[in-house]
Amino acid sequence: MTALRSTPFDRRQLLKAAALTPFAGLALSGCGAKPAESAAANKTVTVTSYGGSYNDQLTQTILDPFSKQSGIQTTLLANTSLAALKAQVQSGDVQWDLVEITAPEYEVAVAEGLLEKFDYDIISDKGLPGYAKAEYGIKYLSFLFVMAWDQKVIPDAQAPKDWAQFFDQGKYSTKRSVYNQLSDSSVLEAALLADGVPFDKIYPLDVDRALRVLGQHPGKDRLLYHAANQEPIQQLTSGEVSLSTSFNNRINAARNDGAKLNFSAENAVLAGDYFVVPKGAKNKEAAFKLMNFMSNDAEAGAAFDKVTNLTLANIPALSKLPKDIADTLPTSPLLADKILVRDDKWWSQNLKKTEQQFKLWQAS
Amino acid sequence: MSNATLAGSRPRGRDSPPSVETTSRRRRSSWWLLLAPILAFDVVLFLTPLGKLVGASFADSAYQRVLEDPLVMRALLNTLTISLASTVVTVVLGYIIAMVLWRAGNVARVILFAVVLLPFWTGILVKNFAWAVLLQDNGLVNAFLQGIGLTDAPIPLLHNRFAVIVGMVHCLLPYAVFPIFSSLTSIDDRLGLAARSLGAREGSVFRRITLPLSVPGISAAGLLVFIISTGFFITPVVMGGPGDMMIANQIDYYARQLTDFSGAAALAVILTVMVSILVAVYQRVLKAGGQHEDN
Numbered sequence: 255m256t257a258l259r260s261t262p263f264d265r266r267q268l269l270k271a272a273a274l275t276p277f278a279g280l281a282l283s284g285c286g287a288k289p290a291e292s293a294a295a296n297k298t299v300t301v302t303s304y305g306g307s308y309n310d311q312l313t314q315t316i317l318d319p320f321s322k323q324s325g326i327q328t329t330l331l332a333n334t335s336l337a338a339l340k341a342q343v344q345s346g347d348v349q350w351d352l353v354e355i356t357a358p359e360y361e362v363a364v365a366e367g368l369l370e371k372f373d374y375d376i377i378s379d380k381g382l383p384g385y386a387k388a389e390y391g392i393k394y395l396s397f398l399f400v401m402a403w404d405q406k407v408i409p410d411a412q413a414p415k416d417w418a419q420f421f422d423q424g425k426y427s428t429k430r431s432v433y434n435q436l437s438d439s440s441v442l443e444a445a446l447l448a449d450g451v452p453f454d455k456i457y458p459l460d461v462d463r464a465l466r467v468l469g470q471h472p473g474k475d476r477l478l479y480h481a482a483n484q485e486p487i488q489q490l491t492s493g494e495v496s497l498s499t500s501f502n503n504r505i506n507a508a509r510n511d512g513a514k515l516n517f518s519a520e521n522a523v524l525a526g527d528y529f530v531v532p533k534g535a536k537n538k539e540a541a542f543k544l545m546n547f548m549s550n551d552a553e554a555g556a557a558f559d560k561v562t563n564l565t566l567a568n569i570p571a572l573s574k575l576p577k578d579i580a581d582t583l584p585t586s587p588l589l590a591d592k593i594l595v596r597d598d599k600w601w602s603q604n605l606k607k608t609e610q611q612f613k614l615w616q617a618s
Numbered sequence: 619m620s621n622a623t624l625a626g627s628r629p630r631g632r633d634s635p636p637s638v639e640t641t642s643r644r645r646r647s648s649w650w651l652l653l654a655p656i657l658a659f660d661v662v663l664f665l666t667p668l669g670k671l672v673g674a675s676f677a678d679s680a681y682q683r684v685l686e687d688p689l690v691m692r693a694l695l696n697t698l699t700i701s702l703a704s705t706v707v708t709v710v711l712g713y714i715i716a717m718v719l720w721r722a723g724n725v726a727r728v729i730l731f732a733v734v735l736l737p738f739w740t741g742i743l744v745k746n747f748a749w750a751v752l753l754q755d756n757g758l759v760n761a762f763l764q765g766i767g768l769t770d771a772p773i774p775l776l777h778n779r780f781a782v783i784v785g786m787v788h789c790l791l792p793y794a795v796f797p798i799f800s801s802l803t804s805i806d807d808r809l810g811l812a813a814r815s816l817g818a819r820e821g822s823v824f825r826r827i828t829l830p831l832s833v834p835g836i837s838a839a840g841l842l843v844f845i846i847s848t849g850f851f852i853t854p855v856v857m858g859g860p861g862d863m864m865i866a867n868q869i870d871y872y873a874r875q876l877t878d879f880s881g882a883a884a885l886a887v888i889l890t891v892m893v894s895i896l897v898a899v900y901q902r903v904l905k906a907g908g909q910h911e912d913n
Contacts (some may be wrong), residue, residue, distance in 0.1 A: 335874055336877055337875070337877045340879075341879070344879075362877070366877075400911050435875065475774075479860060481855075492754075492756075493756050494756070606876055609875060609876070610689065611686070612687055613860070613863075613871070614688060614689055616860030617692055617860050617861045618861070618862060
C-alpha cells in the first residue's frame with residue numbers, strides 16, 4: 255500500500271522540484287517569468303499501442319533511438335482504445351500523449367472533436383507518403399490482414415490459396431478463429447472475396463451477403479472469435495484451431511520466436527493505423543517531435559520495417575531496405591494486384607451499424 | 619450537534635462522574651457519529667459516482683436507444699437464465715458440500731475447508747483460463763473421454779453456455795457453502811436424535827428436520843449467489859460463445875466499442891434496478907416463508 259502510494263507522490267514532488275528549478279534560476283537572473291510547466295512538460299511522452307510483440311518492436315526500433323537522440327523519455331502502454339481516449343478527453347484528465355487507433359476510429363475521433371491538430375511545423379512532411387498525412391493524425395502504419403495456419407497440421411503445400419479455400423468446410427475440418435472487432439478486422443471482406451466478389455466490387459460492403467456466406471462456410475459453429483491481436487498466435491500454437499486470421503507482423507514475430515506458423519500475403523487486406531494526439535495532451539510537442547522522428551529518420555524507419563515487416567510512413571526508410579525485405583512489405587508494388595485495400599471512408603461511416611449487425615448475427 | 623453535551627460534560631472532570639441521565643442522552647444523540655466515517659466513504663466513493671452514472675444515463679435518450687437494441691434484450695434474457703441456472707447448480711452443490719463438511723470429522727473438515735477456500739482465493743481469470751484449457755477440443759477432458767472410448771470426436775465443451783455455467787459455479791461455490799454450513803451447524807443435534815429414537819429413517823430426518831431448518835441458509839446463499847451472478851463479466855468472455863453475452867459484456871460493448879457512454883450508463887442503471895426489484899421480491903417471499911415456518 256505504502257509502496258503504491260509513494261510512487262505518484264514522489265513523482266509529483268519531483269515534478270514540483272523540476273518546475274521550481276527554472277524559477278529559482280529566473281529569480282536569480284532577474285528575467286521575466288516563463289510558464290514553469292513547459293520546462294517540466296514535454297520531457298516525456300506517453301505512447302499507447304496494441305501490446306504484445308508489436309510493442310517490443312516499437313520500443314526497440316523507434317522509441318529507444320528517439321529517446322537517445324532527443325533526451326525525451328518515452329513510456330509505451332498497451333491498452334489503447336478509442337473509448338479510453340474519449341473518457342480521458344471528456345473528463346479533462348488526459349494521460350496519453352500519442353495514441354494508436356484504427357483508421358475508422360480515427361474518423362470517428364475527428365468527428366467527435368477528440369483530437370489535437372497535428373503541427374506540421376514541428377513534423378516535417380518530407381518523409382511522409384501522400385496517403386499518410388492527415389489533419390489530426392498520421393496514418394503511420396500499414397499492415398496486412400492475412401490468413402494464417404498451423405504448419406504442424408496444414409503443411410504449406412496444402413495451405414489455403416484464397417479465402418474460399420480458407421472457409422471451405424470440406425477442405426479443412428478445423429475451426430477458424432477470426433478477429434471479432436470490425437474496426438480492425440476484415441473478416442466480412444474476406445467472406446465476400448470467398449464468395450467470388452472481385453476486389454473492386456467489395457465496397458460498399460454487402461454485409462448481409464457476407465454474413466450469409468460465413469453462415470454457410472464454414473458455418474457459425476466452426477467460427478471461433480478472438481478479441482486481442484496476440485490471441486490467435488496462442489490459439490494456433492496450442493492446437494485449438496489450425497486456421498486463423500491475423501496480421502502479417504504478428505505471424506512473422508511468432509515465426510521468429512520459433513512457432514510453426516505461416517501466412518499468405520495474397521488475398522490479404524491492406525489496412526492502417528493512425529497515431530493521434532488526444533485533445534489536451536500534456537506533452538503534445540514531444541509527441542509531435544516523436545512523429546517527426548518516426549516519419550523522417552531513415553535508420554529507425556528501416557529498422558522498424560525490417561523487424562515488423564510492416565510499412566512505416568517514412569519514405570527515406572524504404573531506400574535503406576534490402577530488396578527481399580522491401581518486396582514483402584504490405585505496400586510493395588509486387589503485392590498491389592493481389593491484395594484488397596480497405597476502404598476507411600466506408601468503414602468510418604458504417605462501423606457502428608455494421609458492428610451491431612455482426613454482433614446480433616453472432617448471438618442469434 | 620453534540621457540541622453542547624460534550625462541552626457540558628467536560629468541566630465535570632474525572633472524579634465527578636456524569637449523571638446517568640446525561641450519559642444516556644449523550645449516547646442517544648451521538649451514536650450515529652460512529653457511522654460518519656462509513657457514510658463519508660459511501661458518499662464519496664459510492665453515492666457520488668452512482669449519482670453521476672444515473673445523471674449520465676438520461677443523456678441523448680439513452681434508455682430508448684438501449685431498450686430498442688435487440689442485443690440488449692438478448693443480454694438481459696441471457697443474464698437472467700444463466701444466473702438462475704448457475705444459482706440452482708451452485709446451491710445444490712453447495713448444500714452437498716456443506717452437509718459433508720457438517721458431518722465430517724475434524725481433520726477431514728479442515729482439509730475440505732481448504733479445498734473450498736483455495737479456489738475462493740484464486741483469481742477468477744486464472745480459474746477461467748484453467749477451465750478453458752481443460753475443456754477445449756484437445757483439452758484434458760476431451761482427451762480422457764476419447765481415451766476411454768466414450769466418444770470418437772471431441773465434444774464441444776468450451777465456448778458455450780455449459781462452459782459459462784461451469785466457470786461461474788466454480789467461482790460461486792464458496793458463497794453458497796458458508797451460509798448453508800452456518801445454518802446447518804445451528805441446528806440442534808438433539809432434534810435428529812429425538813426423531814431417530816422415535817423410529818424416523820435418515821431420509822425422513824433430512825426431509826422433515828434438516829432441510830426445513832436450513833432454509834434460511836439456502837435462501838441467503840441463493841440470493842447472494844444470484845446477485846453476484848448477474849454481474850459476471852470475464853467468464854462469458856473466456857468460456858462462452860457469442861450467444862452467451864451477459865449484461866456486463868453488453869455494458870462493456872457500449873462503453874468500449876460503441877463509445878456510447880450514456881448507453882452504457884443506462885444499461886448499468888437497468889441492471890441495478892432489475893436486481894434491486896428481484897431482491898425486494900425475494901425478501902418478501904422469504905419473509906412469508908419464515909412466518910409460515912413460525913406457525
